[in-house]
Amino acid sequence: xxxxxxxxxxxxxxxxxxxxxxxxxxxxxxxxxxxxxxxxxxxxxxxxxxxxxxxxxxxxxxxxxxxxxxxxxxxxx
Numbered sequence: 001x002x003x004x005x006x007x008x009x010x011x012x013x014x015x016x017x018x019x020x021x022x023x024x025x026x027x028x029x030x031x032x033x034x035x036x037x038x039x040x041x042x043x044x045x046x047x048x049x050x051x052x053x054x055x056x057x058x059x060x061x062x063x064x065x066x067x068x069x070x071x072x073x074x075x076x077x
Contacts, residue, residue, distance in 0.1 A: 004050035007067045010074030013050040020051040
């Protein structure tokens with residue numbers, strides 16, 4: 001099974017059908033192509049991001065640009 005990194009806290013998350021995820025179309029954010037940003041799993045022209053818990057998912061959905069900025073450092077758990 002593959003692993004993704006939660007872009008909010010930096011935890012490793014199993015890529016699984018029951019994982020907490022969101023799909024983001026990269027064209028929606030100006031910083032989506034910045035080198036060094038946290039990357040999700042490519043899917044249908046966008047990227048699917050995986051989260052360790054509901055709090056990280058909700059934070060990301062509120063401010064995806066903040067968490068995808070190349071200078072953002074995950075808080076860790």
